[in-house]
Amino acid sequence: MMKAIVKTSPSAGARLAQVPLPRIAPDELLVRVHSASISPADLAAWSWKGWIKGRMKLPRVLGREFCGEVVEIGELAKGFGKGDFVSAESHIFCGQCYQCRNDQRHVCSNLKILGLDLDGGLAEYARLPARCAWKHNDESLKELGALLEPFGNAVHAVQVEDVVGRSALVTGCGPQGLFAIAIAKASGAKPVIALEGSAYRRTLAKKMGADTIIDPGAKGALEKVLKAAGGRGGVDAVLEMSGEHRAIDLGLKALRPGGRFTAFGIPETNPSLDYAGGLAFKGARLYGISGREIFATWYRMENLLKSGAVDIRPAVTHTLPFADYRKAFTLITSRGKKCGKVILKP
Numbered sequence: 001m002m003k004a005i006v007k008t009s010p011s012a013g014a015r016l017a018q019v020p021l022p023r024i025a026p027d028e029l030l031v032r033v034h035s036a037s038i039s040p041a042d043l044a045a046w047s048w049k050g051w052i053k054g055r056m057k058l059p060r061v062l063g064r065e066f067c068g069e070v071v072e073i074g075e076l077a078k079g080f081g082k083g084d085f086v087s088a089e090s091h092i093f094c095g096q097c098y099q100c101r102n103d104q105r106h107v108c109s110n111l112k113i114l115g116l117d118l119d120g121g122l123a124e125y126a127r128l129p130a131r132c133a134w135k136h137n138d139e140s141l142k143e144l145g146a147l148l149e150p151f152g153n154a155v156h157a158v159q160v161e162d163v164v165g166r167s168a169l170v171t172g173c174g175p176q177g178l179f180a181i182a183i184a185k186a187s188g189a190k191p192v193i194a195l196e197g198s199a200y201r202r203t204l205a206k207k208m209g210a211d212t213i214i215d216p217g218a219k220g221a222l223e224k225v226l227k228a229a230g231g232r233g234g235v236d237a238v239l240e241m242s243g244e245h246r247a248i249d250l251g252l253k254a255l256r257p258g259g260r261f262t263a264f265g266i267p268e269t270n271p272s273l274d275y276a277g278g279l280a281f282k283g284a285r286l287y288g289i290s291g292r293e294i295f296a297t298w299y300r301m302e303n304l305l306k307s308g309a310v311d312i313r314p315a316v317t318h319t320l321p322f323a324d325y326r327k328a329f330t331l332i333t334s335r336g337k338k339c340g341k342v343i344l345k346p
């Protein structure tokens, strides 16, 4: 048996419970979890609101963002040895569908996601298909290992198109938005404008390198964004990382004609938006971001972190033991949002 954070009932919350040790399939690895961070999907499961109710089958071990040591190897899992340190790619792709055979494994037709469709890594041990394991060459990123999954989302969201010399607006400075700020800076965006309602997270946005930080609740927030963008008729690149209706609306209004809008944040309910004025008449380019390119984004991530071009450590504000999981979830879901990324350790 092992300890795991499990969603057992269709209502708010989750439990730290004893569950059976996972049994691996021939193409899988058993990973002794070193650390796991709390993802937006874990928060949706905890709150039990919105899209998650129609998707997650219970009971389910939560956690899509984790890393750890390989302790058991299935007979068909090649290229790994006991003691290897791996981070999990949470998008379990089939390898057979049209997308998989065209380098779009992250949006596989038969996609299953760890901690959502399959048991995840907020546990002492987790099973991981070998094809979805990222092996670390050394231990230099060990303490950031759980964060590679969400960091990869942000790398993909920012770098899906060149941002050199372009103004970027990051709407929402939760962990993904904070990562996006640092990546946009390192990728040559100027200025990087951040929009965030929590005073605590505005301070983190500053630490991550945002040039201008605006409270969306303040009077004239849109005008402030347009002024900061410097008079090209709006922002070149909007990186929508929050999924909040107000941020999506402001982002579409702030987008310059001919600019690009990157949709990453997942709203609890469908927003009503100015489709014609915000996108069509502007001749905008729209990118939906789901996951990371497997494994092209992972190589980019490793380069960005190991070269020192991006430092994501200031975005990690809390590291807690599993026993404090309630405190962790309450911290992230409370109104003031006085946290960045929260990591849990078994």
Ligand SMILES: [Zn+2]
Pocket: 093, 094, 095, 096, 097, 098, 099, 100, 105, 108, 109, 110, 111
């Ligand atoms: Zn596929």
